[in-house]
Amino acid sequence: MTRESTTAKIGNTAYHGRRGRRGTGSVILADVAKLAGVAAITASRALNSPDRVSPDTLKRVRAAVARSGYVPNLMAGGLASSKSRLVAALVPTISGPVFLETIQALTEALEDSGYQLMLGQSGYIESREDALLDAIIGRRPDGIVLTGIMHSAAGRRRLLASGIPVVETWDLTPTPIDMLVGFSHERAGAAVAEFLHACGRRKLAIVTGDDHRAGLRRKGFVEAAARLGSRGARNREMPTCFTPAPTTLGSGRIGLATLLRQHPDLDAVFCSSDALALGVIIEAHARRIAVGKRLAVVGFGDLGFARDTHPALTTVRIDGTAIGQLAARLIVTRAAGGAVAQRIIDIGFSIVERASA
Amino acid sequence: MTRESTTAKIGNTAYHGRRGRRGTGSVILADVAKLAGVAAITASRALNSPDRVSPDTLKRVRAAVARSGYVPNLMAGGLASSKSRLVAALVPTISGPVFLETIQALTEALEDSGYQLMLGQSGYIESREDALLDAIIGRRPDGIVLTGIMHSAAGRRRLLASGIPVVETWDLTPTPIDMLVGFSHERAGAAVAEFLHACGRRKLAIVTGDDHRAGLRRKGFVEAAARLGSRGARNREMPTCFTPAPTTLGSGRIGLATLLRQHPDLDAVFCSSDALALGVIIEAHARRIAVGKRLAVVGFGDLGFARDTHPALTTVRIDGTAIGQLAARLIVTRAAGGAVAQRIIDIGFSIVERASA
DNA sequence: CTGAAAGCGCTAACAA
DNA sequence: TTGTTAGCGCTTTCAG
Numbered sequence: 218m219t220r221e222s223t224t225a226k227i228g229n230t231a232y233h234g235r236r237g238r239r240g241t242g243s244v245i246l247a248d249v250a251k252l253a254g255v256a257a258i259t260a261s262r263a264l265n266s267p268d269r270v271s272p273d274t275l276k277r278v279r280a281a282v283a284r285s286g287y288v289p290n291l292m293a294g295g296l297a298s299s300k301s302r303l304v305a306a307l308v309p310t311i312s313g314p315v316f317l318e319t320i321q322a323l324t325e326a327l328e329d330s331g332y333q334l335m336l337g338q339s340g341y342i343e344s345r346e347d348a349l350l351d352a353i354i355g356r357r358p359d360g361i362v363l364t365g366i367m368h369s370a371a372g373r374r375r376l377l378a379s380g381i382p383v384v385e386t387w388d389l390t391p392t393p394i395d396m397l398v399g400f401s402h403e404r405a406g407a408a409v410a411e412f413l414h415a416c417g418r419r420k421l422a423i424v425t426g427d428d429h430r431a432g433l434r435r436k437g438f439v440e441a442a443a444r445l446g447s448r449g450a451r452n453r454e455m456p457t458c459f460t461p462a463p464t465t466l467g468s469g470r471i472g473l474a475t476l477l478r479q480h481p482d483l484d485a486v487f488c489s490s491d492a493l494a495l496g497v498i499i500e501a502h503a504r505r506i507a508v509g510k511r512l513a514v515v516g517f518g519d520l521g522f523a524r525d526t527h528p529a530l531t532t533v534r535i536d537g538t539a540i541g542q543l544a545a546r547l548i549v550t551r552a553a554g555g556a557v558a559q560r561i562i563d564i565g566f567s568i569v570e571r572a573s574a
Numbered sequence: 575m576t577r578e579s580t581t582a583k584i585g586n587t588a589y590h591g592r593r594g595r596r597g598t599g600s601v602i603l604a605d606v607a608k609l610a611g612v613a614a615i616t617a618s619r620a621l622n623s624p625d626r627v628s629p630d631t632l633k634r635v636r637a638a639v640a641r642s643g644y645v646p647n648l649m650a651g652g653l654a655s656s657k658s659r660l661v662a663a664l665v666p667t668i669s670g671p672v673f674l675e676t677i678q679a680l681t682e683a684l685e686d687s688g689y690q691l692m693l694g695q696s697g698y699i700e701s702r703e704d705a706l707l708d709a710i711i712g713r714r715p716d717g718i719v720l721t722g723i724m725h726s727a728a729g730r731r732r733l734l735a736s737g738i739p740v741v742e743t744w745d746l747t748p749t750p751i752d753m754l755v756g757f758s759h760e761r762a763g764a765a766v767a768e769f770l771h772a773c774g775r776r777k778l779a780i781v782t783g784d785d786h787r788a789g790l791r792r793k794g795f796v797e798a799a800a801r802l803g804s805r806g807a808r809n810r811e812m813p814t815c816f817t818p819a820p821t822t823l824g825s826g827r828i829g830l831a832t833l834l835r836q837h838p839d840l841d842a843v844f845c846s847s848d849a850l851a852l853g854v855i856i857e858a859h860a861r862r863i864a865v866g867k868r869l870a871v872v873g874f875g876d877l878g879f880a881r882d883t884h885p886a887l888t889t890v891r892i893d894g895t896a897i898g899q900l901a902a903r904l905i906v907t908r909a910a911g912g913a914v915a916q917r918i919i920d921i922g923f924s925i926v927e928r929a930s931a
Numbered sequence: 932c933t934g935a936a937a938g939c940g941c942t943a944a945c946a947a
Numbered sequence: 948t949t950g951t952t953a954g955c956g957c958t959t960t961c962a963g
């Protein structure tokens with residue numbers, strides 16, 4: 218066979234068998250192979266494991282790819298190799314800045330390893346979650362990352378049965394489906410109570426969203442406060458304002474107003490999100506209450522704006538980027554057939570002390 | 575053939591030909607078909623077009639699916655039908671709340687039509703964008719949504735060559751690759767200038783990020799101000815503070831401080847994002863400048879918190895949800911083989927008048 | 932280092 | 948309405 222460039226017909230519409238299908242009409246591997254004067258499998262090797270092919274062949278195949286504008290069909294590749302190079306992430310909703318950092322880090326880390334992210338929003342309807350789960354498992358992703366999601370028992374079973382590596386994040390459940398990267402919300406709440414106690418605050422209160430995780434932080438906060446002898450020895454006694462999801466600046470304002478009506482003497486508020494905390498600060502401003510002096514405010518999340526509020530917001534920082542990166546690493550390791558050293562990773566949290574408390 | 579349930583071996587590990595491969599070991603359509611006592615294609619029809627199958631067959635296939643826990647392999651289905659039921663969205667970065675609403679609406683609208691969203695972050699490195707494009711085209715998505723992305727000429731060509739429906743969003747470029755859902759940033763900027771002029775403001779200033787779109791709004795703003803005879807008859811004369819991406823509350827504070835140093839008399843500030851505007855408001859608070867009275871502040875985006883600042887923020891509202899929904903509709907229509915009525919959709923904008931201006 | 936054959940799991944096309 | 952056959956475009960297996 219000569220090595221001169223062939224003027225072969227490009228595109229898989231060329232041949233129609235009697236019962237044949239028409240294909241997509243786009244350039245396929247066989248075209249590239251023909252152009253390069255090699256077999257399809259050799260072209261495939263040149264693209265996927267360049268080391269296993271002679272330098273000359275490699276060069277010719279690459280030239281053929283460039284000339285033809287070939288883009289490999291990853292569905293076909295995935296089907297043949299049962300590796301999709303796809304990772305699915307499930308979140309309750311994407312708007313809500315809390316998990317964004319994690320998703321961003323996850324996307325980037327995965328792209329660096331040649332994986333693509335598929336995003337699913339489960340919303341708050343459970344039936345929808347099940348349909349979504351099937352749509353996701355159906356793509357045979359190499360991994361699934363659950364963020365801020367509590368699955369039904371049925372969902373957990375399907376996930377387990379699928380055999381796909383799963384990473385749960387942002388929480389520290391005792392019995393993960395598979396792998397886990399998170400931290401203890403209860404301990405975080407307790408740490409805030411201890412911090413406020415150390416600051417000399419004794420009349421504590423809470424403005425909180427009513428989701429499960431916020432509930433855990435509240436529990437830790439209330440119990441620690443009781444242990445330390447602050448007001449709130451029992452749950453009932455801790456002034457608490459619940460706000461509906463999503464937590465907003467507006468609910469924070471209402472929250473403080475509500476609390477003050479019944480407890481004008483409170484001297485510290487723990488908010489379940491930075492947005493709520495900013496609302497509390499703004500409401501305090503509007504009422505000429507000196508934040509950081511008469512009233513301590515602590516948020517949760519350390520969103521970008523926390524350092525820039527007036528006064529700057531003391532808050533609990535979670536390293537969402539680290540969560541995303543670790544989750545990506547766990548899945549990539551597993552997908553490569555490796556075993557992970559730790560199936561459960563506690564990334565902890567820290568209290569960022571600023572002027573508001 | 576009897577219709578009694580067969581105790582057939584489930585899982586495609588059953589048969590190993592001499593040169594055979596081992597498969598994935600999971601339940602496949604053939605297993606379901608065997609259980610239901612029908613041919614594979616009939617099982618396929620029962621799942622994909624239930625109307626084209628007898629009620630009895632349908633029932634038996636569904637029972638077999640439930641019993642075996644079968645989840646269709648969408649890679650195989652996609653390969654065979656050349657329909658991936660996948661739509662890719664490209665954003666520069668996911669953190670940055672501006673495009674979130676659009677992505678959320680897009681995800682939801684697509685899920686409702688049985689499509690899945692693949693997310694790609696191009697970041698700010700152009701070489702990366704090209705690699706990402708190949709990874710995306712390689713999955714043969716049924717559509718691609720570009721949000722806040724300016725593609726290189728090479729990228730546009732690849733996209734065009736791929737034949738995949740493309741929707742560009744959040745902008746109104748004169749020569750879209752394919753379809754477009756957006757609005758005119760220049761007209762929005764002009765509208766704000768006209769609004770401030772009507773409010774009696776004459777000493778205008780700008781705090782702005784330095785991205786392309788913000789630049790267009792600034793251009794429209796400056797030109798309209800000149801036309802109306804406000805200060806800023808030429809670009810040079812409009813007091814302007816540029817801030818690096820991403821725009822934050824902190825840069826807003828610095829922005830106002832910087833402007834006031836040189837132009838202590840200014841009476842209105844147009845910010846290129848609500849985050850900047852909130853920063854300006856907070857800085858004004860800290861300086862005891864009455865926002866809404868001595869100083870008018872206008873933001874851009876109408877993020878959730880805009881209604882809850884103190885005073886509430888006047889801002890430009892873009893219906894990001896509508897953008898996402900329309901983009902989804904365009905792509906679903908196209909994927910179904912239909913023709914879209916309008917290839918270019920201008921969704922406009924509105925100025926939400928609140929207390930800050 | 933290169934290649935031929937045989938599927939991956941599914942659906943389009945044709946036939947009954 | 949149901950079934951048979953032949954691929955979709957790629958990679959694994961086995962053989963040079």
